[in-house]
Amino acid sequence: PPLDQIMNLYDFEYVANKTLEPVARNYYSSGVDDEITVRENHFAYKRIFFNPRVLIDVTECDISTNLLGHNTSAPFYVSSTAMQKYAHPEGEKVFAHGCSRENIVQMVPCLSSYPFEEISKEIKPGTPFWFQLYPSAHDGLNEEIIRKVEAAGCTGIFITVDNVYGGNREKDRRVKAIMGHLIELEKNKGSISKDDMDRLYMVSSAKSEDQEETKDDDSALGRRAVTWLTWEKMRHLKSITKMKFYLKGIQSIPDARLAVENGMDGIVLSNHGGRQAEYSKSTIEVLYDLNQAGITTQIDVFIDGGVRRGTDILKALCLGAKAVGLGRGLLYPVATYGEAGLVRAIQMLKEEMVTTMRNIGVRNLNELNEELIDTINLKSR
Ligand code: FNR
Numbered sequence: 001p002p003l004d005q006i007m008n009l010y011d012f013e014y015v016a017n018k019t020l021e022p023v024a025r026n027y028y029s030s031g032v033d034d035e036i037t038v039r040e041n042h043f044a045y046k047r048i049f050f051n052p053r054v055l056i057d058v059t060e061c062d063i064s065t066n067l068l069g070h071n072t073s074a075p076f077y078v079s080s081t082a083m084q085k086y087a088h089p090e091g092e093k094v095f096a097h098g099c100s101r102e103n104i105v106q107m108v109p110c111l112s113s114y115p116f117e118e119i120s121k122e123i124k125p126g127t128p129f130w131f132q133l134y135p136s137a138h139d140g141l142n143e144e145i146i147r148k149v150e151a152a153g154c155t156g157i158f159i160t161v162d163n164v165y166g167g168n169r170e171k172d173r174r175v176k177a178i179m180g181h182l183i184e185l186e187k188n189k190g191s192i193s194k195d196d197m198d199r200l201y202m203v204s205s206a207k208s209e210d211q212e213e214t215k216d217d218d219s220a221l222g223r224r225a226v227t228w229l230t231w232e233k234m235r236h237l238k239s240i241t242k243m244k245f246y247l248k249g250i251q252s253i254p255d256a257r258l259a260v261e262n263g264m265d266g267i268v269l270s271n272h273g274g275r276q277a278e279y280s281k282s283t284i285e286v287l288y289d290l291n292q293a294g295i296t297t298q299i300d301v302f303i304d305g306g307v308r309r310g311t312d313i314l315k316a317l318c319l320g321a322k323a324v325g326l327g328r329g330l331l332y333p334v335a336t337y338g339e340a341g342l343v344r345a346i347q348m349l350k351e352e353m354v355t356t357m358r359n360i361g362v363r364n365l366n367e368l369n370e371e372l373i374d375t376i377n378l379k380s381r
Contacts, residue, residue: 003337008352009308009345012332020335024086026175028328028335031274032167037282038274041306044282047377048315053361061354062364067323068156068244068265068300070128073103074350075365076313079270079304079325080109080132080158080248087335092119094334098342100124102350107158107325110134110145120152130156132248134163135237137228146241154243158268159234162249165225167276231262238264246302251280256295266300266322273305273327282306287319288378291370296320310352314360317368319375 006012017025031038065075078099084091091113092106099106100123107130108119116131123129131149135142146157238245248268250256259267269287271280283305290296296319303316304325313324326349333341357363360372 009329015336016332022175026171030169030172033278037280040282044284045312049374050360056361058358076324077105079327080107081327082111083113085113093122094339096122098339100127102346107132128155132158156244158246158248160248162272162276260299268302270304291320310349318373
């Protein structure tokens with residue numbers, strides 16, 4: 001259908017499911033095991049209701065904010081997803097262009113399908129952007145990458161800490177088992193060049209001397225083993241950069257507390273979109289716990305997973321999140337309508353936010369608080 005018939009982010013997903021090649025479709029939608037966490041991430045939001053306020057002049061309604069010291073037009077961002085050429089031949093560049101047009105932050109993935117330099121130069125000067133890193137066991141390589149992205153003007157580095165051991169994504173495995181190895185297939189299709197894949201492997205499979213070369217049994221993306229990451233390593237990486245330093249993939253109160261104690265600038269409550277630890281609680285429930293425990297006032301807390309509506313974003317902000325990341329929700333627009341789709345999806349989220357804010361009596365993001373929501377049904381138990 002033409003883009004103007006697309007009403008919301010679910011519509012993009014519907015079209016993507018009809019049009020994407022099976023490998024891409026399964027790679028995107030897959031969660032781990034029975035996909036319980038994928039579902040809960042999403043549906044937990046739907047158990048929260050608003051307590052709307054009325055008779056407030058909401059003529060002016062402002063959703064702009066400041067993230068990591070830079071102004072952005074809205075409190076949501078594009079979360080990093082590997083190999084965006086699966087979605088579109090221009091991959092990460094589509095996000096660079098679309099996000100620049102809308103002044104939305106793009107978290108550039110470390111496992112990108114274009115070299116970082118090619119992506120960052122497509123981001124309009126003045127638009128803040130972040131970089132997501134899967135640390136290598138080689139400190140030298142980490143430092144090299146961190147310096148490179150810092151020099152390019154990146155304002156925040158997000159270390160993914162939840163990809164300890166590749167999740168068992170069965171849909172993804174099944175289609176690859178049927179259709180042959182990812183690389184072979186992509187070579188045939190031609191959207192991911194051999195050079196890109198080699199580069200990707202270089203970053204993702206760098207091993208320390210004392211580690212065995214792990215077999216690439218599944219794919220470079222799903223089955224990495226990063227069993228050696230520790231808080232000590234985080235402190236070291238943080239110490240070598242001036243960029244804001246965030247941990248992506250915190251899933252519990254004790255770890256959120258440790259992030260504070262270890263001097264991190266922020267955390268992203270994330271379970272990798274339900275692709276890593278199956279039965280990890282929905283991120284919005286974890287946010288509720290963190291907010292209760294007072295942690296959202298001690299450190300920047302971002303959240304991702306299952307977000308498809310402006311209302312989801314507002315609910316997270318009511319519970320103390322500063323920003324909300326979207327993975328699949330913005331991949332599908334790119335996969336179906338390219339940059340136009342992305343821009344439209346971002347605008348839809350903004351429009352949905354403003355509409356709801358007006359109808360619940362809120363004029364700016366600072367006015368969002370727990371009293372505006374009812375969380376009695378949030379907890380699944
Ligand atoms: C991801 N995610 C991810 N995260 C990360 O830190 N590095 C990565 O390379 C990837 N790759 C990736 C690929 C795909 C296809 C998906 C769906 C997700 C996780 C991502 O950043 C984010 O945490 C989730 O996508 C959030 O959940 P939703 O919005 O997809 O439900």
